[in-house]
Amino acid sequence: MTFLQEAPELPHPYRADGLLREYAGRRFAGAEHAKVEAELLELATLAAGPLYQAQLEDRLNEPELISWDPWGRRIDEIRVTKLWEEAQRLTAKHGLVATAYEGEYGDRSRVFMFLKNFVVQASLDVYSCPLAMTDGAARTLLDHENRALIDRALPRLISRDPATAWTSGQWMTERTGGSDVGLSEAVARQVDGVWRLDGVKWFTSATTAQMALTLARPEGNGPGGRGLALFYLETKDASGASNHVTIHRLKDKLGTRKVPTAELTIEGAVAVPVAGLANGVRNITPMLNITRTWNAVASAWGMRRGLHLAKDYARRRVAFGAALSDKPLHLDTLAGVEAEAEGAFLLAFRAVEILGKVESKTATESEQALLRVMTPIVKLTTGKQAVEIASEVVESFGGAGYVEDTGLPRLLADAQVLPIWEGTTNVLSLDTLRALAKSDTANALAGEVKRLRAAVSHAELTPLADAGVKAISAAQSWLVGAQSQPERLEAGARRFALTLGRSLELLLLTEHAQHMQTSGAGARAMYAARRFAGHGVMRLADFDVAESRGLASL
Numbered sequence: 411m412t413f414l415q416e417a418p419e420l421p422h423p424y425r426a427d428g429l430l431r432e433y434a435g436r437r438f439a440g441a442e443h444a445k446v447e448a449e450l451l452e453l454a455t456l457a458a459g460p461l462y463q464a465q466l467e468d469r470l471n472e473p474e475l476i477s478w479d480p481w482g483r484r485i486d487e488i489r490v491t492k493l494w495e496e497a498q499r500l501t502a503k504h505g506l507v508a509t510a511y512e513g514e515y516g517d518r519s520r521v522f523m524f525l526k527n528f529v530v531q532a533s534l535d536v537y538s539c540p541l542a543m544t545d546g547a548a549r550t551l552l553d554h555e556n557r558a559l560i561d562r563a564l565p566r567l568i569s570r571d572p573a574t575a576w577t578s579g580q581w582m583t584e585r586t587g588g589s590d591v592g593l594s595e596a597v598a599r600q601v602d603g604v605w606r607l608d609g610v611k612w613f614t615s616a617t618t619a620q621m622a623l624t625l626a627r628p629e630g631n632g633p634g635g636r637g638l639a640l641f642y643l644e645t646k647d648a649s650g651a652s653n654h655v656t657i658h659r660l661k662d663k664l665g666t667r668k669v670p671t672a673e674l675t676i677e678g679a680v681a682v683p684v685a686g687l688a689n690g691v692r693n694i695t696p697m698l699n700i701t702r703t704w705n706a707v708a709s710a711w712g713m714r715r716g717l718h719l720a721k722d723y724a725r726r727r728v729a730f731g732a733a734l735s736d737k738p739l740h741l742d743t744l745a746g747v748e749a750e751a752e753g754a755f756l757l758a759f760r761a762v763e764i765l766g767k768v769e770s771k772t773a774t775e776s777e778q779a780l781l782r783v784m785t786p787i788v789k790l791t792t793g794k795q796a797v798e799i800a801s802e803v804v805e806s807f808g809g810a811g812y813v814e815d816t817g818l819p820r821l822l823a824d825a826q827v828l829p830i831w832e833g834t835t836n837v838l839s840l841d842t843l844r845a846l847a848k849s850d851t852a853n854a855l856a857g858e859v860k861r862l863r864a865a866v867s868h869a870e871l872t873p874l875a876d877a878g879v880k881a882i883s884a885a886q887s888w889l890v891g892a893q894s895q896p897e898r899l900e901a902g903a904r905r906f907a908l909t910l911g912r913s914l915e916l917l918l919l920t921e922h923a924q925h926m927q928t929s930g931a932g933a934r935a936m937y938a939a940r941r942f943a944g945h946g947v948m949r950l951a952d953f954d955v956a957e958s959r960g961l962a963s964l
C-alpha cells in the first residue's frame with residue numbers, strides 16, 4: 411500500500427507542558443491553584459480542539475478592507491476573520507485583558523492573565539495584537555490619571571461583555587519611520603476649543619479598534635519626541651460616522667496576515683490630550699512597555715506551539731528504520747529547542763511578575779527600577795529566540811514544514827515580526843543602555859542576579875548559575891569601560907543586552923531547577939538548565955567601528 415504520512419496533532423497545551431504546570435503550581439497554591447488550573451485547562455482544551463481546527467480550516471481567509479458601499483458611500487469597513495470574531499467573545503468571557511485589572515489575585519493577577527493568554531493565544535491567529543494594545547492603552551490612561559478618559563474608556567477596555575468591549579489601537583509609526591518616532595509629522599490644532607489631528611499613520615495594527623492612542627505635534631511645538639503630544643481619539647463619533655479617518659489599504663505582510671494592519675490618513679480627527687501638550691514619546695512609553703511584555707510572552711507561546719507540533723510529529727514520522735523520536739540527533743535538536751523555550755518562558759514571566767507587583771503597588775523601589783531595565787532585555791532576547799526556534803521547528807518537519815497548507819510555515823512567518831514591532835532588537839538594546847544609565851536600575855539588576863544565585867545550592871546547578879553571574883559581571887565591566895566611548899558603546903549594545911538576557915534566562919532556569927530538585931519533582935528542569943548553559947550566554951565582543959564599516963563596505 412502507498413505510504414501516507416500522518417499529520418501532526420496538537421497536544422493539550424496545559425497537560426503536555428511540564429514547565430507550565432510546575433510554574434503555575436509555584437505561583438498559586440491550594441484553592442487558588444485549583445481555580446487557576448481549572449480555567450487554564452478550559453482554555454487549553456479549546457486551544458487544542460475547536461480553535462486549532464478553526465485555525466487550520468480558516469488558513470486562507472484574511473481580513474478585508476471594504477472601502478465603499480454599493481451606493482458609493484465611503485465606508486472603510488474592515489471585515490475580520492471568523493476566528494477573530496470568536497477571539498473577541500473569548501477575550502471578554504475569560505478576561506484575557508481584564509484579569510490583570512480586576513485584581514482578584516493581588517500582585518499575581520498579571521501572572522494569571524498572561525498564563526491564560528499563554529495557553530490560548532497560539533490558536534487565535536495573533537488576536538494578541540489588539541489585546542496587547544488594549545492593555546497598553548488601559549495602563550497608559552491609568553498611569554496618567556486622566557480621570558475623564560479613564561471613566562470613558564477603561565470600563566470598555568476591560569469589559570467582560572463582548573457587546574460593550576472595546577479594543578485600542580496604537581498609532582505611532584509614520585512614513586518617517588517606526589523607530590525614530592520623534593520625526594513624526596502629524597499636527598494637532600485647537601479649533602474652537604477642540605483638538606483636531608492631521609497626518610498619515612503608516613502602520614496601524616488591528617485597525618478595527620474603537621479608540622487609539624496616537625502622537626501629534628501641537629502647532630508651535632518644537633521638534634523631536636518632546637514636541638509631540640499624546641492624544642486619545644475614538645475612531646467613530648456617536649452617530650457611527652468615521653472620526654475623519656480614511657483607510658487607504660491593508661499592508662501585504664510576510665506574516666501576521668490575520669491582523670488588519672492599515673495605512674491611514676487623519677484629517678481633522680477630534681482628539682483629546684492624555685497628558686499635557688508635550689513629551690508625547692515619554693508619555694506613550696507605558697503603552698510600549700506593556701506591549702513589549704506581551705511580545706515576550708507571545709515569543710514564549712510561539713516557541714511552545716512549535717515544539718508541541720514538532721514533538722508530536724517526531725513520534726509519528728519514521729525514517730531510516732525508526733521514529734524520529736528515537737533518533738539521537740533529532741532528540742538532541744528538540745531538547746535544545748526545549749531548553750531555549752523554557753528559558754524564554756521563565757524570563758518573560760519574571761517580567762510579568764514584577765509588572766504585577768508594580769501595578770498592584772506592592773513593588774519595592776528596586777523592583778520598579780528592575781522592571782524598567784528588564785522590559786527591553788526580555789523583549790529583545792525572547793524575540794530573537796522566537797525566530798531561531800521557529801526556524802528550527804519548521805526544519806524538523808523537513809519539506810512538509812515548507813509547504814503552506816500544512817500550516818507550519820506560518821509559525822516562522824508570524825515569529826519574524828516579534829523582533830521587529832514594538833522596537834527592533836537594536837532599538838531595544840539602546841533602550842537597555844538608556845535604562846541602565848540610571849544607577850538605581852543597575853543596582854536593581856545586580857540585586858536580581860544576587861537573589862537568583864543565592865537560591866541555587868545543588869552541586870550540579872551552582873556552576874551553571876556561576877556561569878550566568880560571570881557573564882553578567884563581564885557585561886557590567888564592559889559597560890563601565892565603554893561608557894566614555896560612545897561609538898564602542900553603541901556598536902556593542904546588542905551583544906551586551908543579549909548577554910544580560912541570556913544570563914538571566916540561565917539564572918532563572920537554575921533557580922527553577924533548584925526548586926524542583928528540592929521538592930523531589932524530577933530532572934527535566936535540571937536538564938533544561940544544563941542544556942541552555944551549553945548553548946552559551948556570553949555574547950560580548952568588541953569590534954572596531956571602522957572595521958565594521960570596512961567589512962560591510964558601507
Ligand code: MFK
Nearest residue numbers: 538539542589591592615635692695704705708831832833
Ligand atoms: C503579541 C504582541 C503584540 C504587540 C502588538 C503591537 C502592535 C502595534 C505595532 C506598533 O505600534 S509597532 C510601533 C512600536 N514603536 C516603538 O516601539 C518605537 C520604537 N522606538 C523607540 O522605542 C525609541 O527608543 C523611542 C521612540 C522611545 C526614542 O524616541 P526619542 O524621542 O529619541 O526618545 P528619548 O528622548 O530617548 O526618550 C524620551 C523620554 O522617554 C525619555 O525620558 P525623559 O524625557 O524624562 O528624559 C526616556 O527616558 C523615556 N523613555 C524612552 N523609552 C522608554 C522611556 N521611559 C520608559 N520606558 C521606555 N521604554
